[in-house]
Amino acid sequence: MRVLGAPFLFTGAEPAPGAGHAPPTARLVADGALALDGDTVVAAGPRAEVEAAHGKAEPLDAVVLPALVNAHTHLELSHLAGQVPGGGGLPGWIGRFLPARAAAPENPALVERAVTALRAHGVAAVGEVTNTLAALPAMSRAGMAGRLYLEIFGLSASRIAAARRAALEMLDASPQPAPGLEVVLSPHAVYSTRPAVVAELLQAGPASIHLAEDPAERTFVASGAGPFGPLLGALGGEGDRPQGRSPVACVAGSLHAGNLAVHAVDLDDEDVEVLRRSGATAVLCPRSNFHIGGKLPDLPRLLAAGVRLAVGTDSLASSPSLSPLAELLALSRGYPQVPAARLLPLAWNGGAVGAHRVGRLAPGTAPGVLALPLEGARPADPAAWLLAAGAEGSFRWLARHRPEASA
Numbered sequence: 429m430r431v432l433g434a435p436f437l438f439t440g441a442e443p444a445p446g447a448g449h450a451p452p453t454a455r456l457v458a459d460g461a462l463a464l465d466g467d468t469v470v471a472a473g474p475r476a477e478v479e480a481a482h483g484k485a486e487p488l489d490a491v492v493l494p495a496l497v498n499a500h501t502h503l504e505l506s507h508l509a510g511q512v513p514g515g516g517g518l519p520g521w522i523g524r525f526l527p528a529r530a531a532a533p534e535n536p537a538l539v540e541r542a543v544t545a546l547r548a549h550g551v552a553a554v555g556e557v558t559n560t561l562a563a564l565p566a567m568s569r570a571g572m573a574g575r576l577y578l579e580i581f582g583l584s585a586s587r588i589a590a591a592r593r594a595a596l597e598m599l600d601a602s603p604q605p606a607p608g609l610e611v612v613l614s615p616h617a618v619y620s621t622r623p624a625v626v627a628e629l630l631q632a633g634p635a636s637i638h639l640a641e642d643p644a645e646r647t648f649v650a651s652g653a654g655p656f657g658p659l660l661g662a663l664g665g666e667g668d669r670p671q672g673r674s675p676v677a678c679v680a681g682s683l684h685a686g687n688l689a690v691h692a693v694d695l696d697d698e699d700v701e702v703l704r705r706s707g708a709t710a711v712l713c714p715r716s717n718f719h720i721g722g723k724l725p726d727l728p729r730l731l732a733a734g735v736r737l738a739v740g741t742d743s744l745a746s747s748p749s750l751s752p753l754a755e756l757l758a759l760s761r762g763y764p765q766v767p768a769a770r771l772l773p774l775a776w777n778g779g780a781v782g783a784h785r786v787g788r789l790a791p792g793t794a795p796g797v798l799a800l801p802l803e804g805a806r807p808a809d810p811a812a813w814l815l816a817a818g819a820e821g822s823f824r825w826l827a828r829h830r831p832e833a834s835a
């Protein structure tokens with residue numbers, strides 16, 4: 429048994445008291461302690477209580493916290509870091525991204541390095557969106573928890589049929605995911621995937637979709653106009669065009685609590701209400717949004733509405749690092765009125781990617797435990813300090829995440 433004391437101990441996200449839509453907040457114990465049996469949390473709370481039950485704590489000059497979640501990334505695109513200029517919105521970015529991807533083969537060594545970087549950024553669980561399952565072996569070896577969302581896209585009947593066949597063959601040929609990881613099929617986006625297939629895949633179980641990333645999606649589904657039309661050949665051919673008031677309206681009948689709605693930048697009031705009612709988790713990737721379209725998701729509005737939230741980095745093709753706290757720091761700078769303690773729960777939402785124990789120091793679980801050295805600092809707002817110091821900082825792992833034993 430190890431007993432560790434810390435001036436500041438975060439135990440995870442705490443639900444807001446009472447009913448209603450109030451978002452969770454980070455639970456902080458000042459002068460806290462943690463008892464660990466191997467990687468399993470035995471107790472976490474006020475130092476006096478933990479010491480009374482488990483003996484004297486070894487003092488750490490660090491902030492201690494549960495390991496983090498990066499709920500949206502594309503590790504297989506790591507070789508395109510810095511290769512795709514931003515600005516001008518999503519259709520233009522896709523138009524630059526597709527030839528860059530076609531010209532450069534995937535690089536397993538860079539995927540491996542990306543997984544190592546995730547570890548240094550304190551990440552124990554990932555939502556990996558994939559076309560090739562290239563990151564599955566490295567994620568398995570590293571003990572990463574979470575899901576791989578294997579994408580299907582195409583608007584034409586023949587293209588989508590081919591995409592499905594290819595995905596199923598890939599699944600057959602891929603190694604068994606390590607415990608704590610699973611592969612599920614997912615639609616890419618409303619503008620790129622046949623509407624009936626979007627509905628079917630979202631309804632089938634856990635799935636992720638890029639949704640409302642850019643105003644051009646709204647124009648396209650509402651009228652067929654705008655810059656997405658000329659991209660259709662590259663996105664899977666002419667075919668059934670999705671039609672609706674907005675991209676969110678197109679999937680309103682299918683979204684449920686197992687789904688991730690990634691980006692959620694271009695939303696009207698009705699869209700926000702659909703997201704809230706569905707129980708789906710909006711995964712915010714603010715640095716990617718800013719790089720591609722110059723805009724951040726409207727965090728205060730989503731928090732006020734009670735939409736479930738998580739955070740992701742998107743790929744290195746549109747974001748400078750794989751650090752969830754760097755994304756939260758960007759949100760914090762964009763919305764200084766939102767307390768940092770309200771932001772941290774976005775990086776502890778393991779349930780969003782099927783890693784239900786990641787993000788909370790619950791006794792009897794092994795969620796992964798991190799320490800970030802204070803070097804004598806005693807900040808008045810430890811949550812804000814954690815965002816700033818942890819954004820590109822390197823965490824020490826006090827305990828590793830261990831997936832829950834399967835029943």
Ligand SMILES: [Zn+2]
Pocket residue numbers: 500501502557638690742743
């Ligand atoms: Zn993405």
